[in-house]
Amino acid sequence: MSFNNLQLSEPILAALGKEGYTNPTPIQQQSIPFILEGRDLLGCAQTGTGKTAAFTIPVLQLMHQQLNLQHGQHRIQTLILTPTRELAIQIGESIKAYGKFLPFKHLVVFGGVPQYQQVREIRIGVDILVATPGRLLDLLKQNILHLNNISHFVLDEADRMLDMGFVHDVKRIIAKLPAKKQTLFFSATMPAEIKQLAGILLNNPAKVEVTPVSSTVDSIQQQVYYVDKLKKFDLLVHLLKDENIKTVLVFIQMKHHADKLAKQLNKVGIRTEAIHGDKMQNARQRALDNFKSHKTRVLVATDIAARGIDIDELSHVLNYDLPNVPETYVHRIGRTGRAGAKGIAISFCDWSEKSFLNDIQKLIKKTIPVVKGHLFDNGLMHAQPVKTVQPTYFSNVRRGGKRNRAFMQA
Numbered sequence: 001m002s003f004n005n006l007q008l009s010e011p012i013l014a015a016l017g018k019e020g021y022t023n024p025t026p027i028q029q030q031s032i033p034f035i036l037e038g039r040d041l042l043g044c045a046q047t048g049t050g051k052t053a054a055f056t057i058p059v060l061q062l063m064h065q066q067l068n069l070q071h072g073q074h075r076i077q078t079l080i081l082t083p084t085r086e087l088a089i090q091i092g093e094s095i096k097a098y099g100k101f102l103p104f105k106h107l108v109v110f111g112g113v114p115q116y117q118q119v120r121e122i123r124i125g126v127d128i129l130v131a132t133p134g135r136l137l138d139l140l141k142q143n144i145l146h147l148n149n150i151s152h153f154v155l156d157e158a159d160r161m162l163d164m165g166f167v168h169d170v171k172r173i174i175a176k177l178p179a180k181k182q183t184l185f186f187s188a189t190m191p192a193e194i195k196q197l198a199g200i201l202l203n204n205p206a207k208v209e210v211t212p213v214s215s216t217v218d219s220i221q222q223q224v225y226y227v228d229k230l231k232k233f234d235l236l237v238h239l240l241k242d243e244n245i246k247t248v249l250v251f252i253q254m255k256h257h258a259d260k261l262a263k264q265l266n267k268v269g270i271r272t273e274a275i276h277g278d279k280m281q282n283a284r285q286r287a288l289d290n291f292k293s294h295k296t297r298v299l300v301a302t303d304i305a306a307r308g309i310d311i312d313e314l315s316h317v318l319n320y321d322l323p324n325v326p327e328t329y330v331h332r333i334g335r336t337g338r339a340g341a342k343g344i345a346i347s348f349c350d351w352s353e354k355s356f357l358n359d360i361q362k363l364i365k366k367t368i369p370v371v372k373g374h375l376f377d378n379g380l381m382h383a384q385p386v387k388t389v390q391p392t393y394f395s396n397v398r399r400g401g402k403r404n405r406a407f408m409q410a
Contacts, residue, residue, distance in 0.1 A: 006032050008200045009064055009103035012057060019097055019253040025050035026210045034206035035184065038132045042198050043186045045210040051186045052094050052156070061151050062097050062182075063127065067103075074125030075106050076145065078152040081131055085281050086288065091130045091156065091334045096164040104128055111135040112281040119144050133161070133169035133200065140176060147176050157186040157195050159327075167193070174201060180380045189327045224357060224368045229350040232320060233264060238375060239318075239346070240270055240298070247291060248316040251332050253323070253345035258300045261320065265298055272298040274358070303328055311335065319347040322356040326363040372387075 037060035337345030
């Protein structure tokens with residue numbers, strides 16, 4: 001199926017063609033028709049499947065069909081609520097690309113930066129607002145904007161929104177929206193809290209689920225290294241001696257540990273930057289840009305800061321700390337192996353994390369191969385029979401080549 005089969009308007013098709021997109025991903029193919037019918041929707045698909053385009057394209061189409069610009073004035077008709085600044089920026093870029101030939105103005109607002117420019121743009125006029133909860137509530141409290149004209153509301157990355165403690169903020173924002181509107185929930189995972197919230201807020205929604213959270217992409221080669229906690233850094237440096245590793249995204253649990261690890265790697269000559277929630281927005285964006293352009297070899301990130309990061313041809317992800325929520329593991333390693341490219345996901349596991357590893361393997365219904373006999377393997381954690389592999393490190397994985405532009409990952 002191509003986008004031409006989805007009954008999209010000529011301006012949107014022209015914009016998609018200019019971006020080089022021809023075929024929708026499964027989440028797009030299934031979601032777009034329901035949204036164009038005006039139905040509420042509950043969409044679930046793991047990272048890298050194109051959820052952003054799945055709601056952005058049809059909402060732009062509906063707004064175009066209901067074009068109502070009176071005397072050139074712009075009113076906020078669509079609100080897209082998302083948990084992180086980085087994801088908000090990427091959604092804004094998608095709106096700009098897909099709405100290139102439409103007359104709508106969009107604005108991205110988030111905290112961590114002065115609000116002056118954002119307020120100025122709001123007063124000039126905006127049709128589509130992309131926002132993080134904190135800054136949006138601040139603007140609402142100051143009566144700088146109102147949401148009484150909203151006809152389309154999108155809650156993106158709903159599971160992460162709740163994980164980050166935004167549930168009460170989200171409910172306060174929803175209370176300020178008109179009762180009559182189209183509501184779209186998109187999420188990488190579907191925990192009970194999301195289902196409960198969706199049951200309250202969505203009106204007879206269509207449900208679309210593509211690639212359940214328990215599954216991992218087959219093109220990703222997964223490996224785990226048993227290693228003492230105090231030897232993790234030495235093992236990481238050892239792996240990074242392979243100069244074929246151009247970039248690697250390293251996940252770590254704590255913010256201050258991210259900064260510490262970045263400093264340690266820089267001291268041994270490995271160009272590294274860290275991103276987490278305490279970093280100023282400009283610093284986070286600069287670190288991400290440096291990583292994408294290969295100026296920085298290693299990017300150390302916490303889960304919250306990394307949510308929404310889309311990096312072309314990222315073939316290596318490393319879990320320095322295993323997550324204590326198994327679904328998070330699926331989301332992390334989904335940063336690689338995107339659009340059919342090959343990838344490797346390496347995990348370090350110390351004794352205290354072995355229960356986390358067991359939970360992950362139960363969720364994905366796979367036994368992750370254990371690399372035995374590496375330099376920092378003391379053999380003490382191999383208490384049970386495990387599937388083993390020889391150390392392949394990173395150099396035996398070919399980069400996936402240019403991303404298939406038709407496989408949209410907004």
